[in-house]
Amino acid sequence: MxxxxxxxxxxxxxxxxxxxxxxxxxxxxxxxxxxxxxxxxxxxxxxxxxxxxxxxxxxxxxxxxxxxxxxxxxxxxxxxxxxxxxxxxxxxxxxxxxxxxxxxxxxxxxxxxxxxxxxxxxxxxxxxxxxxxxxxxxxxxxxxxxxESLPGWLKNSVSSHSDLFLPWLPISHDELSSRTAxxxxxxxxxxxxxxxxxxxxxxxxxxVVDEIEVDSGRNVSIEREFEDMAVSLRARIMNFESSFKTAGLANEMRQLCSEKEGDSFVVLGLIEPWKTDDETASVLITHFSNASEDELAWPSQILCSVVLPKLLVLEEPASRVLVSATMEYCKIHQKAAVYALLLPLILRREGINNPICDVITRILRECLHPAHVSAFCQKLLCGGEDERRFICLPCHQSLICSELVWTESLFTLFQNILNHNVHLTLDSVNHIVYQVEKLAERFSKSLKFGNFLLCLVTKCAPLLKSHKLLLIQTVGHTDTIVTKSILSKLNTF
Structure with a gap:
């Protein structure tokens, strides 16, 4: 050992x-x-x-x-x-x-x-x-x-009765004969x-997902005392004074949710921590990173109430302070990152855009192992609706759907994943080919779509041989500067 x-x-x-x-x-x-x-x-x-x-x-x-x-x-x-x-x-x-x-x-x-x-x-x-x-x-x-079987020219030596039939090999004839197949x-x-x-x-x-209660919009009321405390916390969190005071408010927020564990989503909905500025949000996330919590429940609530709502409406590049804090938190709580951030972001009802694609790409590259990313892609592409269950506050569920919305940025995301040397499973590749065939005419002039196809046929060539004719026909519907390159690559299969 x-x-x-x-x-x-x-x-x-x-x-x-x-x-x-x-x-x-x-x-x-x-x-x-x-x-x-x-x-x-x-x-x-x-x-x-x-x-x-x-x-x-x-x-x-x-x-x-x-x-x-x-x-x-x-x-x-x-x-x-x-x-x-x-x-x-x-x-x-x-x-x-x-x-x-x-x-x-x-x-x-x-x-x-x-x-x-x-x-x-x-x-x-x-x-x-x-x-x-x-x-x-x-x-x-x-x-x-x-x-580990012996080559043909050594088989005759195996039948000899010498203790070491070849003196430079660290194995005796008796030991070799006693080995099982x-x-x-x-x-x-x-x-x-x-x-x-x-x-x-x-x-x-x-x-795993059932560990978190996802309130589907049902009317849940809590005691007036807790409601008043949540509203007071909301007002204090919105007025950032110092990192030290914000960390103290984070402790109060955690304590209040702990006391109302069964209704923690209702409490978070009243506090509305996603409405804070990015600096305050980063302090909250950083403070909670130091807490010793379970693997999914509380970390998921933090991500879906502090970070997720900000990213769902992102139209410009996310601030560096928010992304840095989010990355560090996701490195520690990977499962929560999958269920409370990555899945709902990718399943955004309007489809992901370039700023959201950039954030997702960084999380996948820096927080998850390539094998985990492959498994995540299989869940996303091939899993049923139950496997794509996500965690979010009820008030944000209208921004998310249960199916992928294919946009140019989504193709860019999968291209980034392939360029990160993630090995997709055969099921995942088959599903992507199915989507590519359906969407080729719609994205016929899109260079991002073309670049993704070129990356796909380069990185996943062994898994695409059975789809060669279909892909050649599909690529024929596109007209970009990389179309000929894609066809040339397919003809080498």
Whole structure:
């Protein structure tokens, strides 16, 4: 375990660890073992992640502690698990595809509650080790075709009785013979397993959003005392005097919402913190960033009552002070950023414009891991209405709809996402192609639409081969300076 501490530290402390982890693995790679440590290889790393560990958990049914055996990766924090799986996607060519597939399947089907982002990263890993025709690796593959099987010119040596049939290899004949075959990537129960996990993901998403009460405009009244306190807070927050006093008002605001937890959205609607100037709003957000709160509920209320209403009506570039404070808050509360900021912004009833696109792009680039962005895109493009549920105050719901409104800025947003080296899933790409076909005539003269198409066929070429003829026909309806470039790229498929 000591040999891997430096690598695990990279996954723990580096927000985008793929490149650094890849460099460390390359520099530390060693096929030989010593008496004190296990050799650092791709196989031994997978072996470390899948090593059985005994953990003590609460048994709710019997109100007692029980011991459960899980893989070592499942004992790590959720965000570290997600980063490790994303690294394996990034470097999947250096690992045995069957090992990676087996690891992803064990994470998905290992029982117990699995974090949403961990599941999405495991799905991405399964996609990455799929064959070019997007069929999972079959159990019918022969052992001779295994990642670590011996080449043909060594097979005769394997049958010899020498202790070391090749003295420079750190493996004996007996050890080689005793090795079991790799676990197949899929078996007859895989389809049911993936279907079951998919249903659990949807159920978890609904449960997460249900943690916040979204008042759909029903008349809710609170005691006159609390209403007067909220109105008083509103007047005081609107008159910015100093950062210190604003921080004190933030404490009062948090305390009042805590006392009326079931009606906190009503309280926030009375305080109207979104009407403050950007400097006051940034102080509020910065102060709340230092609070130790739960993962979704209160952070979501802060974002949807202080930041979201300002951005929904944004027509000019957002102020630097507001964006900076928002970025720092979203880095700490990523789930809240998705449900209370990103989703409602992208689902803006009038569609996003350039200033909103710029803010969303920064949040996606600087606050979320690329694998999380891929999962977010899949939720946005392919998920049902339940998966696109968002959190906002009732008074702002009229500014948001449940479906994407395709604008030039939305195409620019997806182009920015692709340029950030986010690997979209096959489902996401298929949906984008469907939308492109419908909208080609409408945006036939749009250079932004054309630039997006060029980026799409460049970044997602392997996933677009089956759509080649459809895309050529679609691009034929456009007339921009990049049309010929897009057609030229499609003809290389």
């Amino acid at each position: 000591e040999s891997w501490v430096a690598l695990l530290d990279i996954f723990l402390n580096n927000p985008t660890p793929e490149t650094e982890a890849s460099l460390w693995l390359q520099q530390s790679f060693s096929a030989t073992s010593s008496s004190s440590s296990i050799p650092i290889t791709t196989s031994s790393f997978i072996g470390l992640l899948t090593k059985p560990c005994n953990v003590t958990v609460d048994d709710s049914s019997s109100s007692s502690l029980t011991t459960k055996t899980v893989m070592l990766i499942r004992t790590l924090p959720d965000f570290v698990q997600s980063r490790i799986l994303s690294f394996l996607v990034f470097e999947n060519k250096r690992f045995c595809a069957r090992d990676l597939c087996g690891l992803a399947r064990d994470v998905l089907g290992g029982g117990g509650e699995v974090d949403f982002w961990v599941k999405r990263a495991a799905y991405n890993l399964l996609d990455a080790v799929s064959e070019s025709n997007h069929e999972r690796i079959s159990e019918k593959q022969e052992v001779d075709e295994e990642f 790799f676990v197949a990537c899929e078996n007859e129960n895989d389809e049911d397993l993936l279907s079951e996990v998919g249903e659990s993901v949807e159920k978890e998403l609904n449960e």
